[in-house]
Amino acid sequence: MYNEELLLNTTKDWFAEWFDTPFYHILYENRDYKEAQRFIDNLENYFSFRTTDHILDLACGKGRFAKYLNQRGYEVTGIDLSEQSIKEAKAFANMRLHFHVGDMRALPENQTYHYVLNMFTSFGYFNTELENEKAIASMAAVLNLGGILVLDFLNTQRIITTLPQEFSKKSNGIEFHIRKDIKDSFIIKDISFEVNNEFYSFQERVMAISQEMFERYFEKNNLKIIKMVGNYSLEPYTKQSDRMIFIAQKV
16 A cells, blocks of 8 residues: 555654663653553453453553553553563563564554554654554554454643643653653654763654544544543543543444
């Protein structure tokens, strides 16, 4: 469907560099894992997962949610672009828990899944809409017919009304200086800090993708939105919701 020449070299992508540093994990070490596990529990109850289901945790990081799903009795594959994260995750692999380095824009199609989970704003990092479409097409390609995609994204409409923001956060002895703003249709987070008298600077860029844009991506790839929720309790989405979570089925 897409010309491979359009695929950016990942060595030039901010996420390929930032996610592979120890500083990324230090900055976000206090994320609310209990809330995230409740989200998984709610999805499990909503879908009535079966132990025969194969679940893909796409952009799995070090695999904390893939491991949790596996502990709940499911076969899970975790895929992430970060070689370092996957290296650590593989220490927990077993016969029903697998981890691989991979790019969501080019998922191997020799394995299909009953569910694809793309959690906690692990989408929108690419520079163009074409790449977003390629990623959605890749997710759709590895779903079984009737399979379900859960894509959890920030509520763009709400976020952009609160920017710009500037603050500091201390984690593991490092003081991170953070500024959030919106520029050229991207939500930008500039992160700077100093370690051992050496200055570091990174930038996170997430495209401000609207609900309508997601709907177009899904429609092009035979994904029908069957539910849209606004938080990890699976309550209905509104313009004031914390999240914009799509549940779409391959038709």
